[in-house]
Amino acid sequence: MRISPTKFISLLFLVLSVFYLYTAYNIQVFAFDENAPFNAKTFPIYLGWVGIILSSLKIILPEKVTTEVNHKHLDYKSIIYLIIISLIYAALILKIGYFISTSLFLFASYYFLGERRWGLMFILSFPFVAAFMYLLHGLLNIYLRDPFLKYIGVMG
Amino acid sequence: MIEGILIGLSTALSLTNILMVMVGCFAGTIIGMLPGLGPMTAIALMIPITYGFDPSTGLILMAGVYYGAVFGGSTSSILLNAPGIPGTVATAFDGYPMAQQGKAGKALAIAAYSSFAGGTISAIFLLVAAPSLSKVSLAFRSPDYFALMILGLTAISAFSSKGQFLKAMMMVVLGLMLATVGQDSLSDITRFTFNNMNLTDGISFVLIVMATFAMSEALTIIFRGKDPNRAAKQISLTELGSIKVNKEETIKMAKTIPRSSILGFLIGVLPGAGATIASFLAYGMERNYVNEEEKQKFGKGSVHGLSAPETANNAACSGSFVPLLTLGIPGSGTTAVMLGALLGFGIQPGPRLYQTNPEIFWSVIMSMYIGMVVLLILNLPLIPYIARILAVPRNYLIPLILFFSVTGIYLMSFNNFDIFLMIGIAVVATFLRLYDFPMPPLILAFVLGGLMEETLRRSLLISDGSPNFLWDRPITLIILLITITIVGWQIFSTFRKKS
Numbered sequence: 001m002r003i004s005p006t007k008f009i010s011l012l013f014l015v016l017s018v019f020y021l022y023t024a025y026n027i028q029v030f031a032f033d034e035n036a037p038f039n040a041k042t043f044p045i046y047l048g049w050v051g052i053i054l055s056s057l058k059i060i061l062p063e064k065v066t067t068e069v070n071h072k073h074l075d076y077k078s079i080i081y082l083i084i085i086s087l088i089y090a091a092l093i094l095k096i097g098y099f100i101s102t103s104l105f106l107f108a109s110y111y112f113l114g115e116r117r118w119g120l121m122f123i124l125s126f127p128f129v130a131a132f133m134y135l136l137h138g139l140l141n142i143y144l145r146d147p148f149l150k151y152i153g154v155m156g
Numbered sequence: 157m158i159e160g161i162l163i164g165l166s167t168a169l170s171l172t173n174i175l176m177v178m179v180g181c182f183a184g185t186i187i188g189m190l191p192g193l194g195p196m197t198a199i200a201l202m203i204p205i206t207y208g209f210d211p212s213t214g215l216i217l218m219a220g221v222y223y224g225a226v227f228g229g230s231t232s233s234i235l236l237n238a239p240g241i242p243g244t245v246a247t248a249f250d251g252y253p254m255a256q257q258g259k260a261g262k263a264l265a266i267a268a269y270s271s272f273a274g275g276t277i278s279a280i281f282l283l284v285a286a287p288s289l290s291k292v293s294l295a296f297r298s299p300d301y302f303a304l305m306i307l308g309l310t311a312i313s314a315f316s317s318k319g320q321f322l323k324a325m326m327m328v329v330l331g332l333m334l335a336t337v338g339q340d341s342l343s344d345i346t347r348f349t350f351n352n353m354n355l356t357d358g359i360s361f362v363l364i365v366m367a368t369f370a371m372s373e374a375l376t377i378i379f380r381g382k383d384p385n386r387a388a389k390q391i392s393l394t395e396l397g398s399i400k401v402n403k404e405e406t407i408k409m410a411k412t413i414p415r416s417s418i419l420g421f422l423i424g425v426l427p428g429a430g431a432t433i434a435s436f437l438a439y440g441m442e443r444n445y446v447n448e449e450e451k452q453k454f455g456k457g458s459v460h461g462l463s464a465p466e467t468a469n470n471a472a473c474s475g476s477f478v479p480l481l482t483l484g485i486p487g488s489g490t491t492a493v494m495l496g497a498l499l500g501f502g503i504q505p506g507p508r509l510y511q512t513n514p515e516i517f518w519s520v521i522m523s524m525y526i527g528m529v530v531l532l533i534l535n536l537p538l539i540p541y542i543a544r545i546l547a548v549p550r551n552y553l554i555p556l557i558l559f560f561s562v563t564g565i566y567l568m569s570f571n572n573f574d575i576f577l578m579i580g581i582a583v584v585a586t587f588l589r590l591y592d593f594p595m596p597p598l599i600l601a602f603v604l605g606g607l608m609e610e611t612l613r614r615s616l617l618i619s620d621g622s623p624n625f626l627w628d629r630p631i632t633l634i635i636l637l638i639t640i641t642i643v644g645w646q647i648f649s650t651f652r653k654k655s
Contacts (some may be wrong), residue, residue, distance in 0.1 A: 005591050006323070006591050006592075008328070009587075009588065009591060009593065011574075013326055014329070016333075017329070017515070018290075019164065020333055020348075023348060024347075027345065027347050028345065029343065030343060030345075033343065037616045037617055037619075037620060037621030038613045038616040038617055039343070040340040040343050040345040040347060041347075041615075042612075042613075042616070043336065043608075043609040043612060044333075044336050044347060044348075045344040047329060047332050047333055047336065049328045051326070051330075051333065054322060054325050054326050054329060055323055055326060057456060058322045058323070061322075062590060065320060067590075067591045067593075069590055069591065073380065074158075074379055074380065074381070074590075075378055075379055075380075075381045076379075078378050078379075079375055079378050079586075082375065082378060082554070082578065083375075083583060084556070086558060086562070086575075086579050087576070089497045089562065089575075090562070090575035090579065091572065092573045092578050093365055093562075093566060093572055093575065094572050097567065102559060102562075102563070105216070105555070105559065106555050106556070106559055109554070109555035109558065110551055110552060110555055113378070113550070113554065113555070114551055115551040115552070116305075117550070120552075124552060124556075128558075132563075134477070136567075140566060142204075142207055142208045144567065145570045146197045153191060
């Protein structure tokens with residue numbers, strides 16, 4: 001038997017709702033609040049039940065409008081590359097600072113999306129990020145933490 | 157009211173704020189023009205930039221972006237038959253055929269004049285309706301607010317989900333679940349944090365918007381192999397033609413604009429309805445109004461057919477501000493983003509905003525007029541040049557959207573946990589979008605989550621835990637009955653389709 005992707009997502013949502021409801025029942029409230037008409041777990045409990053009912057209905061009821069997705073037209077390779085680059089960017093941003101990590105992220109993203117005009121790629125990464133940082137930090141007075149630039153004395 | 161208008165004018169007409177409206181309209185037009193990127197993405201990308209501004213200036217910038225994005229969406233509909241947002245789909249019905257006949261400039265001008273007229277007329281309605289409604293809404297109690305929020309969430313699920321009501325309702329529940337993460341506002345008990353300190357303050361609204369819209373839009377464009385500049389190459393080869401509108405066309409527009417404005421405004425005020433429904437209804441209504449000869453022209457470049465949806469979608473944009481400014485309850489995804497931004501500035505919109513922060517209330521309304529004028533006198537003549545933005549290859553466009561999203565989050569917290577969380581939510585949202593799970597209901601639910609819990613808490617405490625509060629007051633009961641009608645209608649239409 002083939003389960004449609006929509007029903008599979010609904011099943012995942014049902015699991016999430018059950019887990020949410022279980023966690024909601026286990027929220028530790030103050031002893032004096034335990035029997036109050038409303039405490040910290042009342043709303044989450046309602047939500048958990050509504051989630052279970054809605055996802056169950058979606059699984060049980062027949063689908064009137066089916067969503068067809070042609071997986072051959074989906075570019076899995078590019079999206080996986082982009083997600084990995086974004087994760088590396090997130091991991092490095094605190095270690096090597098905003099300026100270098102962001103510039104490298106942009107440069108790598110252009111490259112993995114198939115761009116090969118090196119000059120333009122460079123301009124739209126390093127000088128672009130520098131200009132953006134100047135706009136935020138210098139003109140709009142929005143503080144942008146960058147330990148590296150602080151270390152080399154560019155930022156105060 | 158005159159005093160309020162003057163306060164609004166003096167704030168909105170300051171040099172900084174005029175500049176912000178211009179920048180907002182310009183940036184909004186550019187972003188809104190790119191297929192796939194709508195007003196919500198445009199506003200979300202602007203949020204980090206508004207951190208350094210005072211609330212009025214920030215809101216004025218976002219209002220400018222909103223109008224600019226709607227206008228930009230019309231441009232790509234007319235030139236490429238690729239609507240940037242659902243609200244401008246109906247514009248393409250007659251705008252694109254007109255452009256194909258070598259009258260693209262004229263089509264853009266008709267769209268711009270209609271947008272201007274629709275937006276201006278409905279801003280006048282807003283000017284009159286908002287203060288009166290603010291006074292009425294002071295009579296609202298917690299149970300009424302709770303019922304109203306349920307109505308808003310049900311309505312947005314019913315109207316924004318292409319007949320997939322259950323999917324939209326599941327997104328509402330997911331949004332509410334995400335809103336419960338972090339400390340409970342009354343008891344300070346932490347919920348759903350799994351001992352992670354980064355979640356103690358809850359998930360940031362900007363993070364959710366950036367993840368489900370800006371970042372997820374960018375990933376979807378890549379994932380689906382969409383190329384926003386595919387048709388842009390055609391534009392550079394196409395002559396846009398004159399932007400002058402003749403007398404006959406002006407008369408046709410003059411007939412269409414008033415009725416479409418009224419319809420658009422009323423639809424915009426309704427929670428969940430908004431620009432898309434307004435534009436389709438106005439198109440349908442106009443087709444019924446015109447004579448047989450004009451009716452035949454619909455779909456082939458009719459002035460009425462282009463003017464009606466353009467007028468209505470802009471009128472609906474102004475209309476959607478009514479519930480936001482008067483009740484503090486956004487009626488659409490876009491105004492939900494604006495509510496989140498307002499809360500970020502420490503301002504709680506609602507009936508008291510009119511009294512506590514009149515400069516914000518009035519300056520937003522006044523900035524709408526200024527935004528309309530800016531769009532007409534600045535953007536329209538520049539359209540042939542702005543349209544070139546569509547030639548930016550997605551290889552550059554997508555990384556830049558990701559960059560703005562990540563920067564927005566990094567500016568808020570300076571930690572990378574939020575960036576990881578945003579990437580995770582964006583990936584999930586991308587897959588959910590692929591299977592038509594709509595995101596606006598999730599955003600609206602996330603924004604309203606805290607307020608909804610608060611009003612439910614008060615209502616239950618007042619009624620000593622009994623659900624009687626739902627039908628004790630006539631207002632609550634009426635709102636509840638409307639909600640039940642909407643749900644009933646959804647069930648009925650499902651069975652009708654089946655039969």
